Amino acid sequence: MKAGFISIIGRPNSGKSTLVNQLVGSYLSIVTPKAQTTRKNITAVLTENNYQIILLDTPGILKPEHKLHETMLEQIKKSIDDADVLVILIDGLKFNNLKFYLNSRFYELVSTSKKPTLAAINKIDLINDNTIIEKLINELKKETFLNETFAISAILGTNIDLLKDTIVKYLPESDFFYEDDLISTLPIKFFVAEIIRENIYKLFSEEIPYSTEVSIREFKERSLGKWYILAEIIVEKSSQKKIIIGKNGDKIKELGKIAREQIQEYLHKEIYLELFVKTRKNWRKNITYLKSFGYLK
Secondary structure, rough: OOEEEEEEEOOOOHHHHHHHHHHHOOOOOOOOOOOOOOOEEEEEEEEEEEEEEEEEOOOOOOOOOOHHHHHHHHHHHHHHHHHHEEEEEEEEEOOHHHHHHHHHHHHHHOOOOOOOOOEEEOHHHHHHHHHHHHHHHHHOOOOOOOOEEEOOEEEOOHHHHHHHHHHHHOOOOOOOOOOOOOOOOOOOHHHHHHHHHHHHHOOOOOOOHOOOOEEEEEEOOOOOOOOEEEEEEEEEEEEHHHHOOHHHHHHHHHHHHHHHHHHHHHHHOOOEEEEEEEEEOOOOHHHHHHHHHHOOO
């Protein structure tokens, strides 16, 4: 039996969440065209045959602009420290040099970790040029700390099984950490909040999604009738609150309708969903708020 923790790291919008969803075969992580959608390490569990892969979908590597970004970077570092195997996911449309791609801090961490490290060039379905793909692979082969390199399409599933088999090859021998049927260590309320947050990314533009947090204040499971969920949408400015509510409440009604349908599909239960919008000035820079939302301990 084999089991171990896999840290998937890369820049924002490189396809980390799509890869996790593809490997597990279930929709666990937010996937949108916008960058920086993943803020916390998402722990997914894949158990097959005689192995268990525990996947850590991490936030994207970025230049920190506030305290929230700093906590996200610390989560990436912790996932590297905790991992048995590292997977560097690379956006094939934006890559030329690994040290520049990861930035010097994270390049130093992965290159000196002495852990099995795989590199996967993603989005080959959008490149459509084997010469370019080969050039990218040859560039990565210069990095002596990389054990193996792959070219994949996370969204189409191209070479995902090959990547998975290689991860298994490097897993340490171990008993399983979790029950066979578990697909995530995170609570249901987390995924309910993520469904709401994902739709905020889809419905609103500019700074709105990045200034928003979703907190589940009540979650009542009922043996009879609909389950009750009360969610607070936190924003930084009163002007943002007005945008999310919309004229005569039209935008928050639209958000509630879409989110409710998706949450019902996820829970396989009918729900009554209430959404409220609250302003918490500069919450992304406030340690107290970040602790209350689970970004800091």
